[in-house]
Amino acid sequence: MKFIDPQLLYTFVKLAYAGQFTKAANQVGLSQSAVSQQIQKLEALLGVALIDRAKKNVNLTPQGQTFLAKAENLLLQHEGLISEFNQTNVAGRIRFGSPEDFATVYLPNILARFTNLYPQVRLEVNCELTLKLLEAYEQGDYDLIVFKQEPSHQLERAIPLWEEPLVWIQGKGYNLEQALEAGNVRLVLAPQPCVYRSRAIEALERHNIGWEQVYTSQSIAGNIAAVRGGLGVTVLPITSVPPELLHSSHAQERLPALEATQIKLLATPQPSQAILAFQDFIQDSLAAIEAGH
Numbered sequence: 582m583k584f585i586d587p588q589l590l591y592t593f594v595k596l597a598y599a600g601q602f603t604k605a606a607n608q609v610g611l612s613q614s615a616v617s618q619q620i621q622k623l624e625a626l627l628g629v630a631l632i633d634r635a636k637k638n639v640n641l642t643p644q645g646q647t648f649l650a651k652a653e654n655l656l657l658q659h660e661g662l663i664s665e666f667n668q669t670n671v672a673g674r675i676r677f678g679s680p681e682d683f684a685t686v687y688l689p690n691i692l693a694r695f696t697n698l699y700p701q702v703r704l705e706v707n708c709e710l711t712l713k714l715l716e717a718y719e720q721g722d723y724d725l726i727v728f729k730q731e732p733s734h735q736l737e738r739a740i741p742l743w744e745e746p747l748v749w750i751q752g753k754g755y756n757l758e759q760a761l762e763a764g765n766v767r768l769v770l771a772p773q774p775c776v777y778r779s780r781a782i783e784a785l786e787r788h789n790i791g792w793e794q795v796y797t798s799q800s801i802a803g804n805i806a807a808v809r810g811g812l813g814v815t816v817l818p819i820t821s822v823p824p825e826l827l828h829s830s831h832a833q834e835r836l837p838a839l840e841a842t843q844i845k846l847l848a849t850p851q852p853s854q855a856i857l858a859f860q861d862f863i864q865d866s867l868a869a870i871e872a873g874h
Contacts, residue, residue, distance in 0.1 A: 589623040594649065653865070674702075677859070678714045679726065694862075711775070724852070746818070746841050747840070748819050749832035751814045751832040755813055757836075769812055795813050
């Protein structure tokens with residue numbers, strides 16, 4: 582009977598999402614050659630090619646794509662089995678911060694599952710704008726944060742989590758064509774500092790499109806309500822857009838393309854066992870979600 586070493590699965594999953602052997606090696610704490618050897622060992626065990634070596638970056642073969650989802654499920658089962666019998670050893674307090682939209686869409690199920698597996702870990706969760714999360718983290722107010730990466734603010738220790746398209750949306754009551762002809766697009770955005778606000782304004786100004794802000798709210802729900810009311814257009818990650826607005830909006834076709842948002846994870850430099858457990862749990866859970874898309 583043949584068995585697959587979970588370390589091989591872990592290395593393969595990290596490589597699949599890192600897209601480069603160097604990045605994956607840094608994430609799993611191995612040399613680049615060791616990562617390559619582990620992938621070769623896994624391919625030999627399975628009898629199929631998982632990586633398309635004819636291309637410069639790491640690209641999965643069709644068999645590799647199929648195996649990725651199964652590997653992630655096996656790793657989650659493995660982690661759950663260990664946690665079930667070892668959870669008494671993990672305890673403590675975690676001060677965790679996340680942007681509102683990411684927390685609303687992805688975190689409820691993750692947080693519920695984690696607290697069930699680790700009942701002695703006390704999670705303190707706060708939702709805030711990215712730049713405020715980073716400021717509070719630097720001041721020592723958080724142990725772990727999820728944040729939106731700006732190209733101008735690269736953090737070496739930040740771990741890539743997620744990439745999601747940003748879209749323009751408008752309500753039925755707003756005449757975007759007329760606004761474009763007049764050279765004055767009305768914006769519904771969060772106040773500074775906000776990554777989506779910056780992306781929206783930069784895209785418009787890069788294409789010499791005039792704009793004015795007509796509604797401001799830190800709440801995504803408040804901005805969506807204003808768009809529904811026809812006050813203007815806004816920018817949101819695609820998973821945060823109500824279906825009726827996404828399907829009826831023409832703003833995405835008429836306004837400049839937006840760069841996808843990069844979601845990253847950042848932990849305190851000396852994390853506790855509880856923080857490390859939560860960090861790994863978030864990474865593995867999101868990887869499983871992405872594989873299922």
